Amino acid sequence: MGFWEQFADITLATIKDVIPIVVILFGFQFGVIRRRIANLRKVLVGFVYVVLGLALFLLGLEKALFPIGRLMAEQLTDPDFIRAWSGPSDMGLRWYDYFWVYIFAFAIGASTTIAEPSLIAVAMKANEVSGGSIGVWGLRIAVAIGVAIGISLGAWRIVTGYPIYWFIIAGYIIVVIQTFFAPKMIVPLAYDSGGVTTSTVTVPLVAALGLGLAETVPGRSALIDGFGLIAFASLFPIITVMAYAQIAELRTKRSKITD
Amino acid sequence: MLGSLRDLAPIVLVIAFFQLVVLQQPIPDFFNLLVGFLCVVAGLTFFIYGLEMGLFPIGGSMAYEFARKGSLFWLLLFAFALGVGTTVAEPALIAVAAEAAQVAAAGGMIAMEPQAQLEYASGLRYTVAFSVGFAIVLGVLRILKGWPIQYIIIGGYLLVVIMTFFAPKEIIGIAYDSGGVTTSTITVPLVTALGVGLASSIKGRNPMIDGFGLIAFASLSPMIFVMAYGMLM
Numbered sequence: 001m002g003f004w005e006q007f008a009d010i011t012l013a014t015i016k017d018v019i020p021i022v023v024i025l026f027g028f029q030f031g032v033i034r035r036r037i038a039n040l041r042k043v044l045v046g047f048v049y050v051v052l053g054l055a056l057f058l059l060g061l062e063k064a065l066f067p068i069g070r071l072m073a074e075q076l077t078d079p080d081f082i083r084a085w086s087g088p089s090d091m092g093l094r095w096y097d098y099f100w101v102y103i104f105a106f107a108i109g110a111s112t113t114i115a116e117p118s119l120i121a122v123a124m125k126a127n128e129v130s131g132g133s134i135g136v137w138g139l140r141i142a143v144a145i146g147v148a149i150g151i152s153l154g155a156w157r158i159v160t161g162y163p164i165y166w167f168i169i170a171g172y173i174i175v176v177i178q179t180f181f182a183p184k185m186i187v188p189l190a191y192d193s194g195g196v197t198t199s200t201v202t203v204p205l206v207a208a209l210g211l212g213l214a215e216t217v218p219g220r221s222a223l224i225d226g227f228g229l230i231a232f233a234s235l236f237p238i239i240t241v242m243a244y245a246q247i248a249e250l251r252t253k254r255s256k257i258t259d
Numbered sequence: 260m261l262g263s264l265r266d267l268a269p270i271v272l273v274i275a276f277f278q279l280v281v282l283q284q285p286i287p288d289f290f291n292l293l294v295g296f297l298c299v300v301a302g303l304t305f306f307i308y309g310l311e312m313g314l315f316p317i318g319g320s321m322a323y324e325f326a327r328k329g330s331l332f333w334l335l336l337f338a339f340a341l342g343v344g345t346t347v348a349e350p351a352l353i354a355v356a357a358e359a360a361q362v363a364a365a366g367g368m369i370a371m372e373p374q375a376q377l378e379y380a381s382g383l384r385y386t387v388a389f390s391v392g393f394a395i396v397l398g399v400l401r402i403l404k405g406w407p408i409q410y411i412i413i414g415g416y417l418l419v420v421i422m423t424f425f426a427p428k429e430i431i432g433i434a435y436d437s438g439g440v441t442t443s444t445i446t447v448p449l450v451t452a453l454g455v456g457l458a459s460s461i462k463g464r465n466p467m468i469d470g471f472g473l474i475a476f477a478s479l480s481p482m483i484f485v486m487a488y489g490m491l492m
Contacts, residue, residue, distance in 0.1 A: 013350075017349070017350070018445060020348055024341055024344045025317060025449075028337045028340075029317075032330075033321065033325070037320065038316075043312065043317050045312060046309045046311070046314065047309065048309070049306070049313065050445065053302045053303065053306030056298045056301050057299055059295070060296060060297070060298030060300075061299060063291055064298075065296075065299070072282065104273075110269065111269035114269050115267050115270055115299075115303070117306050118444045118448065120266070120303075121307075121310055124307075125315070125448075130467055165420075165423045169420050172419075179412075179413070187408060187468075188467075188468060188470070188472035189467070189471045191471070192471045192473070192474040192475050195438070195441075195447075196442060201270075203440065227358075227432030227433055228435055231438065233439065234438060
């Protein structure tokens with residue numbers, strides 16, 4: 001398929017996704033609120049930019065990132081590759097023989113999260129609302145570390161085969177404890193940052209990694225064990241964002257004491 | 260443009276490192292890769308530009324108008340419609356629902372026939388869409404009343420944990436994942452602007468404490484509803 005044909009296809013698909021939202025927005029605006037939108041033209045141009053940007057973004061991912069990312073996920077989880085690094089062994093593979101998989105999971109989780117458009121949006125809003133006290137980059141890096149930890153832990157879980165709900169419940173317990181000690185201001189934002197991490201960039205790559213692992217590790221089912229990585233990626237950012245705020249608070253306290 | 264380049268640099272580094280150093284293979288199809296990368300950079304730049312021109316202002320101004328109008332019914336209806344409307348057509352959700360139907364069929368919960376799977380998948384989709392609508396309504400009510408978020412979220416977690424022990428094993432992974440897939444790239448900025456806008460236009464609400472949290476509700480409630488769906492079907 002030619003480049004322009006592909007671009008037209010993806011743009012149409014994006015428009016189709018946006019139509020329900022536009023109908024609801026303008027339906028309520030004209031039917032219920034019944035007031036003219038300030039700078040209507042600017043808003044409409046903004047929508048066009050969003051659709052165009054998203055379509056280009058998806059097209060680029062489809063052309064560049066996903067094929068190579070999926071290929072790498074397959075190659076890294078290939079038992080032959082893993083055996084080449086672990087050395088010849090008659091025994092089955094042990095969990096730590098998969099160390100490149102964990103490193104890849106960590107690195108790809110962190111780097112795709114930095115580029116996640118919805119996280120950029122929330123970080124911009126949080127920065128604006130907090131009057132600059134929450135840095136755009138601070139939040140994005142905290143979330144990226146959370147996703148990275150979540151995905152590498154999730155990959156380890158698929159290899160070892162421990163039940164998924166142990167990890168999720170343990171994560172919840174940490175979140176609940178942190179909630180009582182973290183600065184009040186950060187708590188809702190931290191909860192939100194769990195949901196924003198997993199959209200356009202992260203999910204397809206992470207899903208490929210999970211499925212690749214579940215297919216090659218003996219005794220795992222792609223259908224049951226391949227899932228769950230996304231859940232890990234949305235739980236751990238909550239913990240790291242609260243930790244980020246706690247560390248920031250601790251630092252200001254300490255600098256006050258030394259003054 | 261420069262910002263987008265910087266945002267994408269880590270991915271390029273990670274892929275290059277693993278491809279060249281770890282896997283020790285050449286980069287395939289370099290030209291397509293470069294074109295794709297330029298598209299991603301341009302796309303991200305446009306998206307962020309459009310965000311500040313279109314999505315943020317309209318989300319904020321509608322929140323302000325609803326707060327000024329003071330009609331609870333229309334605001335909640337709007338919240339529900341936004342939640343359902345943005346979720347029901349979400350491509351990621353359609354994909355997950357189809358896979359979930361396969362899992363259910365393989366686990367013997369429903370018949371192996373395509374018809375039964377199709378019904379199961381669309382039932383699941385509507386369940387998730389309804390749950391997101393419900394979550395946004397609950398989240399908007401929370402902002403209006405100023406309820407503290409942690410009790411609702413912790414209560415939700417407790418429910419998830421309890422249901423995990425009773426839900427069929429096959430559905431648990433999907434239920435956990437379904438929370439993450441519901442919040443798309445266009446929904447997130449819009450819903451965030453709505454929440455922050457509402458909290459800033461109502462007296463006594465702090466946009467930082469009360470404005471965020473809608474996304475958290477929208478990612479938690481599908482887990483509960485999907486497990487319930489798995490238990491009932």
